[in-house]
Structures are given as structure tokens and as C-alpha cells.
Amino acid sequence: SPSRSSVIIVGAGISGIAAAKVLAENGVEDLVILEASDRVGGRICKESFGGVTVELGAGWIAGVGGQQPNPIWELAAQFELRTCFSDYSNARYNIYDRSGNIIPSEIAADSYKKAVDSAIQKLRNQEEEEEEAYGDDHCNNNIKNSETKLPSTPETPIELAIDFILHDFEMAEVEPISTYVDFGEREFLVADERGYDYLLYKMAEEFLFTSEGRILDNRLKLNKVVRELQYSKSGVTVKTEDGFVYEANYVILSVSIGVLQSDLLAFNPTLPRWKLDAIEKCDVMVYTKIFLKFPYKFWPSGPDKEFFIYAHERRGYYTFWQHMENAYPGSNMLVVTLTNEESKRVEAQADEETLREAMAVLRDMFGPNIPNAIDILVPRWWNNRFQRGSYSNYPIISNHKLFHNIKAPVGRIFFTGEHTSERFNGYVHGGYLAGEALIFQVCIANG
Numbered sequence: 540s541p542s543r544s545s546v547i548i549v550g551a552g553i554s555g556i557a558a559a560k561v562l563a564e565n566g567v568e569d570l571v572i573l574e575a576s577d578r579v580g581g582r583i584c585k586e587s588f589g590g591v592t593v594e595l596g597a598g599w600i601a602g603v604g605g606q607q608p609n610p611i612w613e614l615a616a617q618f619e620l621r622t623c624f625s626d627y628s629n630a631r632y633n634i635y636d637r638s639g640n641i642i643p644s645e646i647a648a649d650s651y652k653k654a655v656d657s658a659i660q661k662l663r664n665q666e667e668e669e670e671e672a673y674g675d676d677h678c679n680n681n682i683k684n685s686e687t688k689l690p691s692t693p694e695t696p697i698e699l700a701i702d703f704i705l706h707d708f709e710m711a712e713v714e715p716i717s718t719y720v721d722f723g724e725r726e727f728l729v730a731d732e733r734g735y736d737y738l739l740y741k742m743a744e745e746f747l748f749t750s751e752g753r754i755l756d757n758r759l760k761l762n763k764v765v766r767e768l769q770y771s772k773s774g775v776t777v778k779t780e781d782g783f784v785y786e787a788n789y790v791i792l793s794v795s796i797g798v799l800q801s802d803l804l805a806f807n808p809t810l811p812r813w814k815l816d817a818i819e820k821c822d823v824m825v826y827t828k829i830f831l832k833f834p835y836k837f838w839p840s841g842p843d844k845e846f847f848i849y850a851h852e853r854r855g856y857y858t859f860w861q862h863m864e865n866a867y868p869g870s871n872m873l874v875v876t877l878t879n880e881e882s883k884r885v886e887a888q889a890d891e892e893t894l895r896e897a898m899a900v901l902r903d904m905f906g907p908n909i910p911n912a913i914d915i916l917v918p919r920w921w922n923n924r925f926q927r928g929s930y931s932n933y934p935i936i937s938n939h940k941l942f943h944n945i946k947a948p949v950g951r952i953f954f955t956g957e958h959t960s961e962r963f964n965g966y967v968h969g970g971y972l973a974g975e976a977l978i979f980q981v982c983i984a985n986g
């Protein structure tokens with residue numbers, strides 16, 4: 540019969556590793572980490588491309604420079620991760636129309652202000668509706684407004700482009716985002732050849748056996764796809780796709796909300812209704828960074844030109860661009876970010892087609908004579924069955940109960956992951972803090 544450990548952690552992303560580390564620090568060392576893929580890191584994932592290390596998943600340490608220290612920023616400082624400051628504020632002055640003209644700065648600034656005002660208005664209206672519907676029983680209802688005005692709907696390419704960056708990129712002007720409120724408004728791009736996941740490795744070094752940059756501890760089991768969790772009052776039995784069975788007193792489940800929504804995991808008995816409802820209600824955001832390598836640089840460089848925007852009549856169509864000259868000088872690389880439906884669309888087509896589309900957009904902006912990209916990298920977070928999306932996206936005005944239920948344990952199964960962080964969901968530090976905080980739940984359960 541399988542040997543029984545105290546705790547099984549499913550998933551070796553930032554939250555799973557953080558949970559394991561705190562458990563080990565508190566004397567729970569007979570733990571097993573089951574990871575479906577062949578590496579640690581999950582949505583922190585580097586790849587070598589065009590001569591440099593690029594981050595297919597999390598790229599920034601978001602929330603730096605404020606009153607409280609961001610734990611990920613502290614780790615990055617401790618382990619001397621190479622980062623560079625990202626200044627998004629200039630992006631709105633680098634908006635190109637389809638004829639390659641840069642929108643004059645007064646017009647851009649004006650459109651930006653209008654979009655922010657309209658978004659704030661929309662939020663207020665929603666809050667009032669919620670208040671009428673539910674009374675005072677939800678958070679975020681501190682903005683009061685006496686008259687309900689209709690927010691304007693973005694229609695022109697420039698309005699659509701601004702709407703896209705405001706909403707799909709969570710610009711802090713519209714709503715108070717806890718990450719920026721607590722940790723500060725600055726963001727730093729990780730540009731380190733060792734990768735963002737170097738931080739996870741350094742964390743693992745403190746409690747797992749490692750040698751020459753590799754984790755060799757047999758409590759970490761890679762390529763173990765959990766398919767079934769059978770739980771009772773006395774313990775949990777976990778079955779993996781390759782037919783192995785593991786037993787433990789408790790399980791910590793760190794898989795993404797997208798995985799929980801999919802049918803990868805079977806629970807026996809099935810999860811209670813309140814849990815299934817909460818999982819169903821949480822939206823999954825798809826966010827795709829497409830990397831393009833060129834024989835030489837043809838775009839304007841300089842820190843104030845790092846981010847630029849393409850205004851097209853289709854919302855989110857190759858809208859948001861970044862050059863990599865600040866991060867990796869001489870890399871001749873651009874990154875374009877797509878989200879949601881556009882992400883799913885390009886995931887489903889051949890990369891050559893995506894390359895053609897991106898080149899047509901670049902020729903709109905920079906003219907017909909620019910060189911073709913010599914390589915392209917298209918991550919597929921949506922079609923990855925161990926991810927099913929990029930991060931959780933709670934409704935802006937969300938019910939406190941939803942978080943509570945997403946996070947709440949079911950019998951001997953605990954839930955962690957970025958989606959269980961009420962203040963910081965969607966971020967690396969959210970995953971980290973959620974994993975770290977689990978020790979309390981486990982200790983209480985353990986008596």
C-alpha cells in the first residue's frame with residue numbers, strides 16, 4: 540500500500556513552493572509535491588528565444604515603491620535578480636494610427652482622460668446598482684454618486700485602444716488596485732538570464748535537496764498529473780495519470796482556477812455546491828505575450844518609447860507593443876500582447892499566420908520597408924491543460940463571499956493559488972502570499 544505523508548501539495552508554482560517552504564520551516568517535512576509538468580514555476584516560465592531569456596508567463600514585479608514591501612521584490616533584491624523599471628505613462632503618447640501617424644499628444648491625453656472618467660462613471664453606476672440589489676453587504680462601496688450618468692462607449696480606433704489598455708491591463712487610474720495601493724505604483728520587468736523562476740529555485744534551496752542548480756529532492760515529483768482526489772474524514776488519496784497512488788493527511792491544491800473549471804480533476808465525493816458555484820463564477824483572463832525577433836531594429840528606442848500602441852478598429856487587435864531594448868539592448872526584439880478572444884484566436888492558428896498578421900500591423904505603423912521577423916514565439920496558456928488561462932479575474936465589484944468560498948477548505952483539501960488571494964489575485968505576490976498563509980489553516984486543522 541502507498542506510504543502516507545502529512546501533506547501532499549498539488550502544483551509546484553509559486554504558491555505551492557511557498558506553502559511547502561513554510562510547512563517545512565514549521566517542522567512538517569514529510570510532504571510530497573506533485574507537479575504535472577516537467578519543471579517548477581507554473582506560470583512563471585522562461586524560454587530561451589532569439590539569444591536571450593524571455594518570460595512567457597509573469598514578466599513584472601508589480602507593486603514596488605510604496606509603504607509596504609512587496610515580498611517578491613524583497614526576494615528579488617535578496618537574490619539579485621536583474622530587473623528594469625517600466626514606465627507605462629508614456630504609452631499614451633506613442634499611439635499610432637493605421638497610416639503610421641502618431642496621434643498628437645493633446646488629442647491622446649484628452650482621449651485618455653475621457654476614457655478614465657467614463658470608466659470611473661461606469662464603476663460608480665455598477666456600484667449603485669449592486670447597492671440597490673444587495674444592500675451594504677459587499678466591499679468597494681465607498682464611492683457615492685447622486686446622479687447616474689451614462690458612460691460613453693469607446694468607438695473610434697483610438698478610443699478602443701485606450702479602453703483596451705485601461706481595462707485589459709488594469710491601469711490603476713480607474714479603481715484602487717490593492718497591489719498598487721499597498722506596495723506602490725512602480726513595476727519592474729524581470730530581465731535576468733536565469734529567469735524569474737530563479738526565485739523559486741532559491742526558495743526551494745532552503746528546504747529541498749538541490750545540487751548544481753537543480754532540485755533533486757525526491758519529495759518533489761515532476762510529471763505527476765493528478766487526476767483524482769478521494770477524501771474522507773481520515774485522509775486523502777490522490778491518483779495520478781500514470782497510475783500511482785499517494786496518501787496523506789491533507790492535500791493543498793494549488794492548481795489554477797482554469798484547471799478547477801476544467802475536468803482534469805475528479806473529486807470523490809464531488810465538491811459541494813457552494814464550492815462549485817464559486818469556481819464557476821470566477822473569470823479566467825487569457826494574456827499572451829508574443830515575441831518577435833528581427834534582424835535589426837527599426838522602431839524608435841529610448842525609455843519613453845518602450846511601450847507603444849496600435850489603434851485599429853478591432854478592439855485588442857495587436858494593440859499593445861513593447862520593445863526589448865531597455866531590458867536586453869541589441870536583442871532586436873518586440874513583444875506584442877493579446878488578451879482573451881484574440882489570445883484564443885492566435886492560439887488556434889499556425890504561428891506563421893500570426894507572424895503575417897503582426898507584420899502587417901508593424902508595416903501600418905512603420906512603413907512597408909521594414910524587415911520581416913526572423914522568429915516568433917507564441918505561448919499557449921489557454922490550450923495548456925495544466926493552466927487553461929493566464930490568471931483569475933474577479934468581477935470589479937465582487938462579493939466578499941465569493942473569495943471566501945473559493946478559498947475555503949473542503950474536508951481535508953485546502954485551496955491555494957493566486958486566485959485565493961483576496962487582495963492580490965492575478966499576481967505572483969498573490970500566489971506567494973496565499974501559499975504562505977496556508978500554514979495557519981493547516982495548523983488549525985491539525986490541532
Ligand code: FAD
Pocket residue numbers: 549550551552553554555573574575576579580581582583595596597598599600601763764765766793794795798803804826827828920924925926928929930955956957958964965966967968969970
Ligand atoms: P501556477 O503557477 O499555475 O502553479 C500551479 C501548478 O500546478 C502549475 O505548475 C501546474 O503545472 C500544476 N498543475 C496543474 N494541474 C495539475 C495537476 N492536475 N496535477 C499536478 N499539478 C498540476 N503576475 C505578476 O505578478 N506580474 C506579471 O507581470 C504577470 N504576468 C503574467 C503574464 C502571463 C502570460 C501569465 C500566464 C501570468 C502572469 N502573471 C503575472 C500571474 C502570475 O504568473 C500568477 O499569478 C502566478 O504565477 C500563479 O502562481 P500559482 O502558484 O497560483 O499557480
